[in-house]
Amino acid sequence: MPPEIRKPRPKYLALHQxxxxxxxxxxxxxxxxxxxxxxxxxxxxxxxxxxxxxxxxSAAMFGxxxxxxxxxLILLGLLWAFLxxxxxxxxxxxxxxxxxxxxxxxxASAVAVMVVSLILTLIxxxxxxxxx
Amino acid sequence: xxxxxxxAHYGLMDWLAxxxxxxxxxxxxxIMFAATLGGAASSxxxxxxxxxxxxxxxxxxxxxxxxxxxxxVGVRDIWMDYVQPAAIRVTLHVLTLFALVGYAGWAVQxxxxx
Ligand code: HEM
Numbered sequence: 001m002p003p004e005i006r007k008p009r010p011k012y013l014a015l016h017q018x019x020x021x022x023x024x025x026x027x028x029x030x031x032x033x034x035x036x037x038x039x040x041x042x043x044x045x046x047x048x049x050x051x052x053x054x055x056x057x058s059a060a061m062f063g064x065x066x067x068x069x070x071x072x073l074i075l076l077g078l079l080w081a082f083l084x085x086x087x088x089x090x091x092x093x094x095x096x097x098x099x100x101x102x103x104x105x106x107x108a109s110a111v112a113v114m115v116v117s118l119i120l121t122l123i124x125x126x127x128x129x130x131x132x
Numbered sequence: 133x134x135x136x137x138x139x140a141h142y143g144l145m146d147w148l149a150x151x152x153x154x155x156x157x158x159x160x161x162x163i164m165f166a167a168t169l170g171g172a173a174s175s176x177x178x179x180x181x182x183x184x185x186x187x188x189x190x191x192x193x194x195x196x197x198x199x200x201x202x203x204x205v206g207v208r209d210i211w212m213d214y215v216q217p218a219a220i221r222v223t224l225h226v227l228t229l230f231a232l233v234g235y236a237g238w239a240v241q242x243x244x245x246x
Contacts, residue, residue: 031210034203034206034207034210035207035210037203038203038206038207041203041231041235042235045235045238045239045242048239048242049238049242051176051179052179052180052183052242052243052246054180059176086158086161089154089158090158093151093154093155096151
């Protein structure tokens with residue numbers, strides 16, 4: 001290979017230097033949210049179990065676990081994760097069927113996904129924390 | 133003969149499955165949200181009654197299966213993107229699969245005896 005086209009190898013991705021368009025961040029967060037939901041599935045299934053069990057101990061346990069501040073924070077995080085994943089998932093499905101592929105529309109929908117999922121997290125999160 | 137123990141050579145089917153499960157889960161989410169607005173989560177009794185309803189239980193069963201299949205495809209994609217050594221990769225795939233199959237059994241068992 002002539003030296004002028006030999007590229008310096010190996011190449012590294014300097015993650016802190018990469019600048020992404022907003023849709024890029026929305027995409028990464030879709031992955032992060034999916035992974036987070038996956039990792040927390042045992043907690044969620046356990047809570048489902050406690051919420052449905054008929055014994056009084058389960059009811060008390062459910063109250064104690066969901067009343068714990070750390071658990072509340074985790075659930076708040078998972079709430080955002082689900083809402084972001086949900087909204088972004090719908091955006092991806094729409095783009096799959098050729099809706100919103102244009103650069104401008106794709107940017108607008110990425111903004112919408114971020115904003116809508118944050119607003120919904122606020123609305124449902126305040127409910128979760130018992131604010132209303 | 134070259135054998136691929138891991139990889140996306142079964143890609144299209146899984147890609148489609150991830151979409152179908154995503155659509156089902158989205159619809160299920162909206163149904164459950166509507167039920168919640170209708171007071172289905174206002175008390176333990178109301179919540180129990182909703183989840184014990186035959187049709188809802190049928191949908192919830194499909195939701196659990198969809199979720200586990202969807203997460204299997206998704207998490208496997210993540211491992212394939214970041215983990216190259218085949219031995220580690222296949223181990224992670226197997227652990228993911230075992231975890232998800234176990235979760236599916238656990239969750240189905242919760243709703244099935246209501
Ligand atoms: C309403 C519910 C959901 C919808 C609409 C949805 C939608 C989607 C879609 C369309 C994809 C494909 C993304 C792509 O090809 O770029 C995806 C990927 C994924 N989903 Fe979901 N999903 C939902 C629920 C879940 C849940 C509950 C979990 C976790 C247990 C999950 C975990 C994942 C993971 C790990 C990926 C792979 C992400 C990646 O490759 O970057 N999803 N989801």
